[in-house]
Amino acid sequence: PRRWLNLQEYQSKKLMADHGVTVQRFFVADSADDALEAAQRLSKLTDNGSNLLHQIVMVAEALNISRETYFAILMDRACNGPVMVGSPQGGVDIEEVAVTNPELIFKKLCLTVISKCLYVVLYFSSVVCFDAKINFDDNAEFRQKEIFAMDDKSENEPIENEAAKYDLKYIGLDGNIACFVNGAGLAMATCDIISLNGGKPANFLDLGGGVKEAQVYQAFKLLTADPKVEAILVNIFGGIVNCAIIANGITKACRELELKVPLVVRLEGTNVHEAQRILNESGLPITSASDLEDAAKKAVASVAKK
Known part of the structure; x- marks a missing residue:
């Protein structure tokens, strides 16, 4: 799946303000009292301030809007680069506008960061970024350290955060x-x-390319911690990956974690014969599969037997 760092709205607006874009006044609160205080600083309408909070809440200034405009800069593979998208029909789902009123969407190539926002024109002729969302590709993390330090992982599932550590x-x-x-x-x-x-998959787990035995062990640890899991299907194509490393990691994990669910393994590619030898000589109840179709059928059948 595509991987993005999705900034919270208050983070997106702060980033845009830091780069000279006018945004509405706002405050960020992490307690009910702070939310109420922030609301009082912006408006007298504070009766519901204590009921707003989840973990973090952005309390923003209400604006008297005359007109709304949608503007975005998106990566478009068809154009081989960033594309600027604009529409005078702001405040609605832009995908819906594309279907019902495509003539209202203007596109132009542009070189800048990926962002999308709703601009509004106020009655006193000021243009303000009213809504903002900025996404970053995880592949940019190595050169965008400060940006990725803003990542709020609290909304992720705990198992996703644990997996990311490895x-x-x-x-x-x-x-x-x-x-x-x-x-x-x-x-x-x-x-x-x-x-x-x-069958029904319980997860999507991608080991990536330069996998090590320790990662294989941790992957099994994550999978077996899920109470829904009734079988595990290993499907590895060894291009960069050495199948023997996978096999050693599998046998170690099975022994140390005392695996109690059926395990179906399909390996192909680099050092696959050595990997098969390791699995066959392990003495563990591992079911080998000749191809992906065979592996899927055996995994589904192993669950059906229960």
């Missing part, structure tokens, strides 16, 4: 067959084939 990409799903795969495309294909064979 450079694992984890997304929880509703099924009972855990997927242990290298590469996002292969992971999605694995989920699809499980579904096509009548």
Whole structure:
């Protein structure tokens, strides 16, 4: 799946204000008292201030709006670069405008950061950024340290944050067959084939390329901690990945974690014969599969037997 750092609205607005964009006045509060105080600083209408708070709340100035305009800068692969998108029909779903009134959307190539926002014209002829959202590709983290330090992980599932500590990409799903795969495309294909064979994937877990035994162990630890998981399907294509490293990690995890659910393993690619030897000689109840279709059928069947 595509990975983004999604800034909170108050973070997006602060970033835009720091770069000279006019935004409405706002305050950020992390307690009911702070929210009430912030509201009092902006307005006299504070009766509901103590009822607003979740974890963090942005208390913003109310504006008397004359006109709204949508403006965004998006990465467009069809244009091989950033695209500027504008519409005089602000305040609504831009995708809906694209269907009903496409002539109201203006597009132009532009080189700048990825952002989208709602600009409003006030009755006293001032232009203000009223709503803002900025996303960053995770691949930019190495050169955008200050930006990524703003990442609020509190809204993530705890298991996702734990996976990230070991450079694992984890997304929880509703099924009972855990997927242990290298590469996002292969992971999605694995989920699809499980579904096509009548099963339901419990997660999307991408090991990535330069995987180590310790990551394999941690991945199994995460998967087995999920009470929904009734079987694990390992699907590895060893291009960059050494299948023998995966096999050693699997056997170590099975022994130390005392794996109690069926395990189906399909390995292909670099050092696969050594990997198969390691699994076969381990003495562990591991079911081998010849290809992805075979692996999915065996994983689904192992759950059905319960």
